[in-house]
Amino acid sequence: MKLSQHIIFENDDLVVINKPSGLLSIPDREGKEQSLKALLQQAYGQIFTVHRLDKDTSGVIIFAKNEAAHKFLSQQFEDRQTEKLYNGIVIGEPAPEEGSVDAPIAPHPVKLGMMTIHRSGKAALTDYKVLDSFGTYSWMEFRIHTGRTHQIRIHMKEIGYPLVADELYGDGKPILLSALKPKFKLSKYAEEQPILGRLALHAASLSIILPGNIKQTFVAEAPKDMRATLQQLEKIKQKKKR
Structure with missing residues (x-):
């Protein structure tokens, strides 16, 4: 991974990264896998964890460069x-199309x-909104008011999408082009690769006050696999309308 290609913003106090899916935010207990924090330490020396994203979640994440920041x-x-704000692709068409899930985790x-x-868990609140619906799948926006582990994932499971x-909380199945296109043909010598084979969740934007009391919003474009999936879903949706 070339770190410079994923930097959204940096100054003397912090660095903001568009984290790729499949990369740990911080080292795990075993320390066998590469992590974003380790890569940053190699580049900057001292680095401080501000918050985390799940390994398979892509998007905006901030690390501090000094103790004060x-x-x-x-x-x-x-x-x-x-x-x-997060974006994600869920299974099904949530109804109502906009709402909140207030359930302790x-x-x-x-x-x-x-x-x-669980009622004895910590308070957790997620707002959700359907941005586009494709029948089998829906493109969503999520706003989380709390930062519980796996919050969006478990809240969407809770309401059935x-x-x-x-x-962990769904069927784990990837999106295959053959499942979307009935006439899709694959060479008998080739094994089909999913167009989206990882957790469909992306940290799209983060608004925060920087040292110096300047509020700033950092935005990370959805990764290529998500964009390609949405493009295919939109094409199929338009064909059905004809």
């Missing part, structure tokens, strides 16, 4: 002063690494 930025996440009592809805390719 780390404290200033982290406090905004703790006080819920940041504005976080707690660690799963049996399954390690999973979360669950899990995220595409979510192995």
